[in-house]
Amino acid sequence: MTSPLIPSLNGRTAIVTGASRGIGLAIAQTLAAGGANVVLTSRTKENAEEAAKQVEGPGTAVGFQAHATDEDAARACVAFAIERFGSLDILVNNAGTNPAYGPLIDIEKSRFAKTFDTNLWGPILWTSLAVKAWMGEHGGSVVNTASIGGIHVAPNLGVYNASKAALIHVTKQLALELAPKVRVNGVAPAVVRTKLxxxxxxxxxxxxxxxPLGRIGEPEDVSAAVAFLASDAAAWITGETLVIDGGALLGQAGV
Ligand SMILES: NC(=O)c1ccc[n+]([C@@H]2O[C@H](COP(=O)([O-])OP(=O)(O)OC[C@H]3O[C@@H](n4cnc5c(N)ncnc54)[C@H](OP(=O)(O)O)[C@@H]3O)[C@@H](O)[C@H]2O)c1
Incomplete structure (x- = not known):
């Protein structure tokens, strides 16, 4: 039986990018607990398959190797999900990176480009492929993992935070362009206990x-909100990015 905290996702198919650990793995676990079949992506086949083994049902989990910015791999992953499970109802653009740490005026172009490529272009690319292959005709729900860094400023995280601010904007833009068939929302966590x-x-x-709530976040704090936004319980919500931060933005959080 589905937990009352997890909306029913029975019969849905989801792709979660960057799901071999951390927030992405927790999202895959929560969606599968709600009954969704889930394709978990990672940059390596081994990590993707290992992660899928850590997902308990009732939904089925399968790993798929796909770098978030590799268009051929993304297209193959979307086709695989539809072929294997018969639909593609949920896309969680979770893969993210932060190779550019330091003052903005010292950042190399290559690190800037890598950050924006993965954190901004990746979600646009995957959404485009999912919509053209399935969601545009049948409907669907997209959830983007942003960050509270996209809402406030913090030392040394300028490029990463700018990429997440742009992702929050793009979430609204895609929500406008894709309504009414496809809803597009996001989550903006503060510090969560992950490798990143x-x-x-x-x-x-x-x-x-x-x-204010006195602790840092756990991946499950984020995955519960993603499952809600992906589900029919959020059927009249689109273009929103839900802040999940233990109240951090209410105060003077430095990170
Ligand atoms: N943790 C936080 O405090 C926090 C706060 C706000 C927002 N976020 C966001 O939450 C998301 C998940 O981060 P996390 O904290 O869970 O990080 P994490 O523990 O480092 O996990 C990152 C995941 O993404 C995968 N990945 C990284 N680059 C990828 C790429 N180019 N293509 C495909 N997969 C890729 C990694 O898998 P492989 O290494 O196996 O490829 C891994 O599964 C990111 O978008 C991050 O910006 C995190």
């Missing part, structure tokens, strides 16, 4: 203490 954010929670007590 490890440097930020080295000072865990300090960071947690700056959040």
């Amino acid at each position: 954010a490890a440097a930020l929670f080295e000072r865990e007590e300090e960071v947690a203490g700056s959040y």
